[in-house]
Each structure stands twice: as C-alpha cells, then as structure tokens.
Amino acid sequence: MALNRDYLGKTFPPTEPYEVSREKLREFADAIGDPNPVYRSRAAAGEAGFPDVIAPPTFPIVVSMAGSAPVLADPGLNLNYAMVVHSDQRFVYTRPLHAGDVVTAQVTISDIKSVGRNSVLTTATAIRTVEGELVVTAYSSIVERSGEA
Amino acid sequence: MSGQVSYADVAVGAELPPASYHFTRLSLVKYCGASGDFNPIHWNERFAKAVGLPDLIAHGMFTMAQAGRYVTDWAGPGAVVVEFGVRFSAPVVVPDDDRGATISVTGKVGEKLEGNLVALALTARSGEGKVLTRARAVVRLP
Numbered sequence: 001m002a003l004n005r006d007y008l009g010k011t012f013p014p015t016e017p018y019e020v021s022r023e024k025l026r027e028f029a030d031a032i033g034d035p036n037p038v039y040r041s042r043a044a045a046g047e048a049g050f051p052d053v054i055a056p057p058t059f060p061i062v063v064s065m066a067g068s069a070p071v072l073a074d075p076g077l078n079l080n081y082a083m084v085v086h087s088d089q090r091f092v093y094t095r096p097l098h099a100g101d102v103v104t105a106q107v108t109i110s111d112i113k114s115v116g117r118n119s120v121l122t123t124a125t126a127i128r129t130v131e132g133e134l135v136v137t138a139y140s141s142i143v144e145r146s147g148e149a
Numbered sequence: 150m151s152g153q154v155s156y157a158d159v160a161v162g163a164e165l166p167p168a169s170y171h172f173t174r175l176s177l178v179k180y181c182g183a184s185g186d187f188n189p190i191h192w193n194e195r196f197a198k199a200v201g202l203p204d205l206i207a208h209g210m211f212t213m214a215q216a217g218r219y220v221t222d223w224a225g226p227g228a229v230v231v232e233f234g235v236r237f238s239a240p241v242v243v244p245d246d247d248r249g250a251t252i253s254v255t256g257k258v259g260e261k262l263e264g265n266l267v268a269l270a271l272t273a274r275s276g277e278g279k280v281l282t283r284a285r286a287v288v289r290l291p
Contacts, residue, residue: 024183027183028183028184030183031176031184032176032183032214032217032218033172033176034217034218036218036222036226038226048227056218057214057220057221057233057286058213058233061184062184065185065186066185082200086209086210087237088235088283089210089237091232091233091234092231093229093230093232093233096229
C-alpha cells in the first residue's frame with residue numbers, strides 16, 4: 001500500500017478562520033514550560049515591539065495541524081496514520097503570530113517519496129491572516145513506516 | 150531570558166551557554182491538551198509499548214519547543230525568529246517516575262547574514278542520544 005502520488009502538488013482549500021487568543025497562547029507556553037513574559041503579558045510584548053502577546057515559535061503547529069489533519073485522513077491519500085512518525089519540521093516566519101490574529105491554514109502536498117520500505121510525505125502549510133498576510137509557512141515531513149520493518 | 154544580544158556583539162563560531170530542561174509526564178499531558186495532539190504514544194504507556202516504543206515518548210514538537218525556548222532565551226526579547234527547522238532523530242523517552250526526562254540543548258553561531266540575521270546551529274540530547282539533528286534557527290537581532 002503506497003501513498004497515492006496523484007496527491008503530489010495538490011493544494012487543499014484553506015481551513016476555517018482560527019482566532020489566536022491570549023489564553024491559548026498562555027496555555028501553550030505553560031505546556032512547553034516556557035516562562036517568557038512576551039507570551040503572557042501585553043506590557044512585556046509591547047516593550048518588545050509587538051501589538052499584543054506573541055506566540056512561541058512552535059505554536060503555528062497548532063494551526064497547521066488543524067489544516068493537515070483532514071488532508072492526512074483523506075482516504076484517497078492512502079496513509080496509515082497509526083504508522084506515522086514526524087521526521088522534520090521547519091517554519092519560515094514573516095513575523096510572530098500574536099493574539100488577535102485571525103488566520104487560516106492552507107496545505108499543499110509538496111513531496112511524496114519512498115525511502116527504503118517507508119514513505120515520506122512533505123506538506124507546506126501557509127498560515128495567512130484573513131486579510132491575506134502570509135505570517136508563517138510550516139513545512140512538515142512525516143514518515144509512514146511499513147508494517148514489516 | 151535576561152539581557153539582549155545585539156548583532157554587532159555576535160561572533161561566528163561562538164558557543165551559546167548550554168541549557169537543560171526537565172519535565173515529567175505531566176508536561177506531556179499538558180502538551181496534548183494545549184496542542185490538540187492526542188496521539189496515545191504520548192499518554193498511554195500500554196499503547197506505546199504495543200507499537201514497539203520503549204515507553205511513553207514526548208511529542209517531537211515538545212522537544213522542538215525546548216530548542217525554541219533555548220533560542221529565544223539567548224536572543225532576548227528584542228530578537229525575532231525568522232526561520233526554525235529540525236529533524237527528529239530519536240524519541241525522548243519519558244519514564245513513569247518523579248525525575249521524568251531532560252532535554253539538553255547547545256548551540257553555536259553558524260553564520261552572520263545580511264539584515265542583522267544570525268544563523269544558529271543547535272543540538273538537543275536526551276539520555277544518551279541526539280534527539281534533534283539539522284536543528285537550525287535564524288534570528289534577527291537588534
């Protein structure tokens with residue numbers, strides 16, 4: 001069972017808008033154990049030059065996963081999610097996300113390849129404000145391990 | 150997290166002070182909730198072992214977040230991360246005890262680029278092994 005290469009290059013519709021909230025950013029910063037005040041205090045974020053509390057650098061994964069989850073679950077892609085391991089992750093930022101941003105995630109399947117018995121799927125997810133500003137692009141590679149390995 | 154690094158003061162090849170981050174299974178449970186990633190390999194030991202893992206493992210993105218914290222703590226509040234990428238080379242195993250696990254991060258200045266950008270080469274280890282490879286962050290410094 002190989003991944004369906006017809007999906008290579010396919011771009012999916014953007015997700016419904018996601019509103020970045022102060023409480024979610026605080027919760028995420030608490031969960032990663034990062035006490036940095038720019039994730040919690042408007043005053044600290046303001047001193048650093050931001051309009052509101054900002055998101056930690058890995059927070060955009062929350063938004064990009066919301067976009068990629070239905071794509072990876074698409075039965076036509078033929079991906080066995082139980083056998084998936086996250087292999088690479090990269091973000092390219094225009095600016096940090098901040099509270100008050102309302103963004104969508106749009107997923108493109110940018111690569112499908114075989115490495116030995118495994119398959120590697122790479123997605124590029126553009127996170128844009130509803131006004132159209134590209135804030136960050138998340139590049140994710142996942143490996144689908146073959147059952148026999 | 151104290152202090153501010155400036156572009157002018159950074160030298161290529163300079164090593165950043167190492168840092169270690171301790172956490173327990175409680176952190177994984179919190180990260181499941183905060184991230185929305187409820188893959189049972191991060192909270193169900195029985196499931197993790199059934200799929201061939203030694204024990205519960207941390208989310209790769211949790212490990213990446215520790216490396217991110219390392220970068221932003223070093224760079225200071227006036228810096229902005231413009232690029233951040235890693236390869237997850239080994240899982241971070243989190244045993245069911247009070248000590249939990251530790252991720253130790255080191256970094257050095259790989260390049261100084263146009264536009265006040267500095268590229269950092271990072272490593273992250275847990276236990277005996279490297280848990281991140283090809284880890285690189287580019288920050289814009291004041």
